[in-house]
Amino acid sequence: MSAARPPEGARTAVHSTEVPQLKVYVPRDSAAVAAGANEVAAALQLECARRGLELTLVRNSSRGLFWLEPLVEVETPAGRVAYGPVDESDVPALLDAGLLAGGEHPLRQGLTEEIPYLAKQERLTFRRMGVTDPLSLADYEAHGGWSGLRNALRMDGAAIVDLVTQSGLRGRGGAAFPAGIKWATVLKAQAAQKYVCCNADEGDSGTFSDRMTLEGDPFMLVEGMTIAGIAVGATEGYVYIRSEYPDAVAVMREAIELATAAGFLGDDVLGSGKAFRLHVRMAAGAYVCGEETAMLESLEGKRGIVRAKPPLPAIEGLFGQPTVINNVITLASIPVILERGAQFYKDYGMGRSTGTLPFQLAGNVKHGGLIEKAFGLTLRELLYDFGGGSRSGRPIKTVQVGGPLGTYVPESQWDIPLDYEAYAAVGAVVGHGGIVVHDDTADLAKLSRYAMEFCAIESCGKCTPCRIGSTRGVEVIDKITAAASGSNEKQQQVILLRSLCDTMLAGSLCAMGGMTPFPVLSALNHYPEDFGLSVPATQAA
Amino acid sequence: MRQIAPADFNDAVQPLIEAHRDVPGGLMPLLHAVQDKIGYVPDEVVPQIAQALNLSRAEVHGVITFYHHFRREPAGRTVVQVCRAEACQSCGADELMAHAEKSLGCESHHTRADGAVTLEPVYCLGLCASSPAMKVGDRLHARVTPEKFDRILTAAQGAAA
Numbered sequence: 016m017s018a019a020r021p022p023e024g025a026r027t028a029v030h031s032t033e034v035p036q037l038k039v040y041v042p043r044d045s046a047a048v049a050a051g052a053n054e055v056a057a058a059l060q061l062e063c064a065r066r067g068l069e070l071t072l073v074r075n076s077s078r079g080l081f082w083l084e085p086l087v088e089v090e091t092p093a094g095r096v097a098y099g100p101v102d103e104s105d106v107p108a109l110l111d112a113g114l115l116a117g118g119e120h121p122l123r124q125g126l127t128e129e130i131p132y133l134a135k136q137e138r139l140t141f142r143r144m145g146v147t148d149p150l151s152l153a154d155y156e157a158h159g160g161w162s163g164l165r166n167a168l169r170m171d172g173a174a175i176v177d178l179v180t181q182s183g184l185r186g187r188g189g190a191a192f193p194a195g196i197k198w199a200t201v202l203k204a205q206a207a208q209k210y211v212c213c214n215a216d217e218g219d220s221g222t223f224s225d226r227m228t229l230e231g232d233p234f235m236l237v238e239g240m241t242i243a244g245i246a247v248g249a250t251e252g253y254v255y256i257r258s259e260y261p262d263a264v265a266v267m268r269e270a271i272e273l274a275t276a277a278g279f280l281g282d283d284v285l286g287s288g289k290a291f292r293l294h295v296r297m298a299a300g301a302y303v304c305g306e307e308t309a310m311l312e313s314l315e316g317k318r319g320i321v322r323a324k325p326p327l328p329a330i331e332g333l334f335g336q337p338t339v340i341n342n343v344i345t346l347a348s349i350p351v352i353l354e355r356g357a358q359f360y361k362d363y364g365m366g367r368s369t370g371t372l373p374f375q376l377a378g379n380v381k382h383g384g385l386i387e388k389a390f391g392l393t394l395r396e397l398l399y400d401f402g403g404g405s406r407s408g409r410p411i412k413t414v415q416v417g418g419p420l421g422t423y424v425p426e427s428q429w430d431i432p433l434d435y436e437a438y439a440a441v442g443a444v445v446g447h448g449g450i451v452v453h454d455d456t457a458d459l460a461k462l463s464r465y466a467m468e469f470c471a472i473e474s475c476g477k478c479t480p481c482r483i484g485s486t487r488g489v490e491v492i493d494k495i496t497a498a499a500s501g502s503n504e505k506q507q508q509v510i511l512l513r514s515l516c517d518t519m520l521a522g523s524l525c526a527m528g529g530m531t532p533f534p535v536l537s538a539l540n541h542y543p544e545d546f547g548l549s550v551p552a553t554q555a556a
Numbered sequence: 557m558r559q560i561a562p563a564d565f566n567d568a569v570q571p572l573i574e575a576h577r578d579v580p581g582g583l584m585p586l587l588h589a590v591q592d593k594i595g596y597v598p599d600e601v602v603p604q605i606a607q608a609l610n611l612s613r614a615e616v617h618g619v620i621t622f623y624h625h626f627r628r629e630p631a632g633r634t635v636v637q638v639c640r641a642e643a644c645q646s647c648g649a650d651e652l653m654a655h656a657e658k659s660l661g662c663e664s665h666h667t668r669a670d671g672a673v674t675l676e677p678v679y680c681l682g683l684c685a686s687s688p689a690m691k692v693g694d695r696l697h698a699r700v701t702p703e704k705f706d707r708i709l710t711a712a713q714g715a716a717a
Binding site for chain 1: 580581582583584585587588609615618619622623624625626641642643644645646647678679680681682683684685686687689694696697698699
């Protein structure tokens with residue numbers, strides 16, 4: 016942390032002249048705020064002022080150790096010392112215990128960097144998360160920011176695209192399509208205007224890495240998108256952010272203003288003569304707009320109805336022009352690749368799943384949070400080595416991997432390495448790495464019904480398998496659970512459900528209807544007893 | 557939010573239209589601006605918006621009704637959104653919603669007759685590692701128990717009254 020940092024961002028100081036300034040960090044991430052971080056920050060300022068203690072309060076991003084939020088950190092000569100979870104009522108006692116010098120207290124977690132949950136991670140994309148003030152350009156630059164963009168500006172578009180291809184980076188939004196190939200298509204397309212769109216419509220339950228990035232390291236996304244724009248020759252970029260994330264929208268807008276004023280965005284990016292302008296668009300609560308073509312429709316000011324492909328958005332995307340569409344984490348992974356090189360990134364991971372993935376451990380788990388690791392670790396490691404088991408203390412029954420459209424993964428599959436191909440081999444998806452844990456009270460028939468119901472609520476309505484199939488799915492699941500055990504009716508309805516799922520899988524236009532059967536079939540296959548079925552179904556999802 | 561009388565809707569919306577008329581794909585940002593100003597998107601302003609953006613009323617209506625975020629009627633003074641997605645379900649979201657309905661005397665998707673509160677489900681607030689989550693007004697709350705729910709609502713409704 017450089018001493019020359021300008022007094023920008025959300026920080027305030029209570030000055031006195033005698034003691035050296037002490038830096039205390041209280042996260043501004045909305046998960047920390049939801050746990051009371053603002054109240055803790057206010058209590059700290061008030062109590063320090065009352066005691067005549069000097070304090071520089073930095074509102075940093077979150078480390079992603081959410082069970083410890085609000086996590087208060089104090090800078091000491093040995094490094095930052097963490098305390099958490101801190102309630103506002105703990106503040107006087109913490110100060111009595113010498114919080115500002117890293118003093119002993121039951122909430123003291125030791126040096127932050129040595130907390131095993133953090134120490135065991137491989138943070139490339141999330142290396143600044145929790146460390147810096149999200150809106151401090153100086154912080155960003157002092158921690159490796161803009162080096163990727165500076166390198167990119169010395170290269171031609173084809174060389175940048177080639178580097179991204181070499182890194183093996185695949186779309187982190189769930190579909191895992193190679194980013195470099197998508198970029199190459201846009202680069203080769205001839206058009207007067209091209210666009211870069213960031214899909215920040217993170218609507219999946221169990222995911223929060225996009226939100227953390229938008230709120231906690233917005234310049235990283237600005238940098239990634241600018242590199243994409245420079246690479247393919249796009250001069251306009253849009254970040255499409257969900258309306259459920261108002262804090263992310265506000266931070267991103269401020270970050271774009273700051274970056275533009277400092278010359279990282281605008282008509283002449285860092286004096287290169289190349290233009291890239293960035294805009295934030297707020298979504299309006301339609302889950303299907305996380306699908307890229309529905310998002311384009313929404314950006315054009317229309318209903319978020321899925322488009323048939325082809326034409327690919329890379330050829331005919333936003334306003335009919337060639338468009339790069341990537342998820343937040345894909346674009347946020349770009350700066351480190353441009354900074355450190357394709358090989359550096361590729362050295363992480365396994366097989367064709369190169370690099371790292373910010374796994375999001377959520378739901379009924381003791382230590383939920385953000386875990387960035389190279390591909391290849393197992394669910395069991397995440398659940399127990401990181402997660403510490405269920406939060407309720409009951410046995411873990413099932414884990415939904417990859418969001419609401421991902422499968423319910425039974426314990427027999429918890430040792431499969433988290434790798435796109437290894438998961439695909441058992442009919443599961445790694446997706447965006449969102450992991451939702453359920454204990455043994457979970458009713459998989461109910462969760463399957465919910466999956467169909469959610470699809471019915473959120474379907475854009477364009478294709479029949481999704482629009483009608485989801486409603487029929489709810490009805491059929493209700494009939495299965497209502498029918499007497501062992502009855503013919505029950506067996507018939509199960510056959511009907513499988514047939515319906517088959518139609519949805521094969522006949523839907525996009526992943527909404529096409530993947531809703533994933534959770535349903537995996538539940539039916541692995542947890543038939545929850546549907547009142549005695550005979551285990553063996554057919555794989 | 558300061559109430560704007562229906563007679564003043566068109567005057568309130570006109571400057572917003574001017575600000576968005578030349579924005580590419582400007583209908584969505586415009587509708588956000590209208591809802592931020594009036595609290596909802598009244599049917600009365602649809603023809604005005606349609607005409608200004610050279611769209612049909614059906615197109616504007618279609619967009620407003622497609623997105624869950626846009627309201628066609630005013631919300632209650634306090635809006636309570638309880639997350640019902642999987643990560644919250646795994647930690648008692650269904651029970652929390654049931655408690656909310658009982659405690660507020662208001663069904664999900666409804667505004668209470670006295671206009672004090674609107675209760676809505678929401679599908680993910682991004683607080684999945686600290687579930688169950690909810691939003692009251694513009695404030696997020698994590699790890700909400702029924703007791704905590706009542707505490708938060710008493711404070712919020714006191715402030716809104």
